[in-house]
Amino acid sequence: MGILERIKEIEFEMARTQRNKATEYHLGQLKAKLAKLRTQLQEPAKGFEVQKYGDGRVALIGFPSVGKSTLLTQLTGTRSEAASYEFTTLTCIPGVIHYNDAKIQLLDLPGIIEGAAEGKGRGRQVIAVCKSADLLLMVLDAGKPHYHREILTRELESVGVRLNRRPPAITFHKKKTGGIAINTTVPLTHLDEKMVWRILQEYRIHNADLLFKEDCTVDDLIDVIEGNRRYIKCLYVYNKVDVCSMEEVDEVARRPHSIPISCYHQLNLDGLLRRIWAMMGLVRVYTKKVGARPDFDEPVVLSEDRNGIRIQDFCTHIHKSLVADFKYALVWGTSTKHMPQRVGMAHLLEDEDVVQIVKKKVTENDDARGRFKQTGSEYVKIADREKKKPLKT
Helix, strand or coil, X not given: CCHHHHHHHHHHHHHHCCCCCCCHHHHHHHHHHHHHHHHHHCCCCCCCCCCCCCCEEEEEEECCCCCHHHHHHHHHCCCCCCCCCCCCCCCCEEEEEEECCEEEEEEECCCCCCCHHHCHHHHHHHHHHHHCCCEEEEEEECCCCCHHHHHHHHHHHHCCEEECCCCCCEEEEXXXXXXXXXXXXXXXXXXXXXXXXHHHHHCCCCCEEEEXXXXXXXXXXXXXXXXXXXXXXXXXXXXXXXXXXXXHHHXXXXXXXXXXXXXXXXXXXXXXXXXXXXXXCEEEEEECCCCCCCEEEEEEEEECCCCECEHHHHHHHHCCHHHHCEEEEEEECCCCCCCCEEECCCCECCCCEEEEEEECCCCCCCCCCCCEECCCCCCCCCCCCEECCCCCX
């Protein structure tokens, strides 16, 4: 029996099993088996060959013929073939958004269909590119049923992509001996020790330390054990709102992480760019040399998701050797209490801060040896030293 058949068999067994107190341990083991099989199904599928460029990467994902290619053309100016029939785009087409002195790479991906996680319609290649993105734009047709969003979310969830979620606060550490030690800082309402033991036995883990820092579920524990989950921010873009009523547009705009637009009439594209900038959390930092004006032409763009927004990350972005020579930094901007403020490596920067790095002064003075002079860097006995002439007074 192949992996797909085993997955369907477990899903059928979970669907027909009643959920109650007596079956929760059995369902927990079935979820662990299902996660293991899906991990085996995810062969290292190569995505489309697109080199990373710019300060962030945004990927367009959605069903065929929802307006992804038109949106790419409107935002970047890159020509992507658009037509009224489905599967117009057959490969990945990159473009660049120039916004707020930053360069954001935008990728137009082929439309995916139900079953993409199993490889239908080049679904694995599309999902492989999605995992490398900093932000997903799920483009939906506002005039079609809302379950399209649920289908796309389910396809991404099945391959380990978690949308608009943060990693569970679980510390998991394998060890060679000592058995299983389970500790909690909060009461667990979805899990107990017996359930944790059964899931660990399914993975053949007999020695490990677990610390639960929040009330987690069985799925959260499985995600931590698997260790290959990708947590990505997602913005749901409802296109073609020009065919909807004002009440429907207002209802869409009030949903979390959602925005209504119209590519055909170019409605709310500026609002979309603002939402992309806010969700990516990009921080522009301007440099300043000693005794000179700040350089407001080419900012250093940092991100919490990529490398961090501390002073140390700022120095590493410029040059790695700057961290070793760092003494302190002077910062002007909203992240400081007064301007300028002298800060260290751990200071968190905010958008449009101005930073001046002060390096250590390296002084080499070979004559600083008291009143004795010594040639060379080798050790010389005291008796062999030559005493200087006494000072004239």
